[in-house]
Amino acid sequence: xxxxxxxxxxxxxxxxxxxxxxxxxxxxxxxxxxxxxxxxxxxxxxxxxxxxxxxxxxxxxxxxxxxxxxxxxxxxxxxxxxxxxxxxxxxxxxxxxxxxxxxxxxxxxxxxxxxxxxxxxxxxxxxxxxxxxxxxxxxxxxxxxxxxxxxxxxxxxxxxxxxxxxxxxxxxxxxxxxxxxxxxxxxxxxxxxxxxxxxxxxxxxxxxxxx
Ligand code: B16
Ligand code: MG
Numbered sequence: 001x002x003x004x005x006x007x008x009x010x011x012x013x014x015x016x017x018x019x020x021x022x023x024x025x026x027x028x029x030x031x032x033x034x035x036x037x038x039x040x041x042x043x044x045x046x047x048x049x050x051x052x053x054x055x056x057x058x059x060x061x062x063x064x065x066x067x068x069x070x071x072x073x074x075x076x077x078x079x080x081x082x083x084x085x086x087x088x089x090x091x092x093x094x095x096x097x098x099x100x101x102x103x104x105x106x107x108x109x110x111x112x113x114x115x116x117x118x119x120x121x122x123x124x125x126x127x128x129x130x131x132x133x134x135x136x137x138x139x140x141x142x143x144x145x146x147x148x149x150x151x152x153x154x155x156x157x158x159x160x161x162x163x164x165x166x167x168x169x170x171x172x173x174x175x176x177x178x179x180x181x182x183x184x185x186x187x188x189x190x191x192x193x194x195x196x197x198x199x200x201x202x203x204x205x206x207x208x209x210x211x
Contacts, residue, residue: 001163002107002164002165002183002210003107003108003159003163003164004107004109004110004132004154004159004164004165005107005109005164005165005166005206006110006111006112006150006154006164006165006166006167006177006182007110007112007203008045008113008166008167008169008170008173009111009113009115009122009136010044010045010114010121010169011044011169011170011187012187012203013091013095013125013203014086014090014091014095014121014125015092016082016086016115016121017044019079019082019083020040020051020079021037021040022078023076023078023079023082024051024055026075027074027075031059031071032060033055033058035055035058039054039055039058041190043055044171044172045143045168045170045172045176046114046143046144047114047137048072048075048076048116048137049072050143052072053068076117079117080117080120083120086121086124087124087125087126088125088126090125091125091127092202093202093203093204094202094203094205095203095204097204098206099127099130102207102210105210107210108133108157109130109132110133110135110153110154111134111135112136112149112150112153113136113149114137114140114144114149115137116136119134119136122134132156133153133157134156135149135150135156137149139152140152143172144170144172144175145172145173145175145176145179146176147176147177147179150164150176150177150180150182161181161182162181162183164183165182165183165184165185165210166182166183166185167185167187167200168184168187168196169186169188169190169191170191171191174186174195174196177196178195185198185200185206186199187203
């Protein structure tokens with residue numbers, strides 16, 4: 001039985017991926033590095049510094065650690081500019097209903113996100129008080145596909161991994177959930193044939209699995 005659902009944030013609760021894409025595009029353009037949707041897809045669920053490393057694989061010059069930090073900071077400033085526009089209307093389809101229904105049925109809900117901007121995002125979309133536990137990029141040292149963020153969420157919920165269902169839009173996140181011995185449901189076209197236990201067209205389909 002499933003006693004808790006741990007939601008990824010970007011790409012599952014809210015579609016901030018477009019904002020990440022725009023911010024990384026600006027950085028790449030300024031630095032003269034090739035960047036496109038395909039490369040952006042590799043950044044899903046991956047931490048900020050690891051994302052930068054993936055982008056810099058196509059750079060012709062080498063960057064010092066100091067320069068990398070500056071680029072990551074600049075990207076985050078661009079990204080945070082976009083977050084100002086975020087509002088409850090940006091919740092992905094079915095999210096509000098799903099959270100409400102899980103609560104009514106005494107299923108615990110948590111966030112497990114790589115993003116250090118999780119507190120800001122949750123406030124902007126009006127969900128900062130909704131979850132029983134939040135584990136995010138500020139709490140962890142190893143990002144997805146390491147299970148750390150999901151295991152921390154489970155610990156904070158006081159539910160064993162085997163009784164948790166993770167909902168993810170990123171391959172790294174699906175792998176993290178599997179590594180943490182959790183049940184995992186994938187959303188989003190690109191994960192249609194991943195190793196996830198379930199595939200969902202939209203988040204509300206998880207209610208059929210859990211209730
Ligand atoms: P930040 P998730 C992830 O969030 C994003 O999918 C990924 O693209 C981003 O690089 C990462 O958060 C770090 O975000 O720069 O805000 O700390 O999908 O795990 O909720
Ligand atoms: Mg995601």
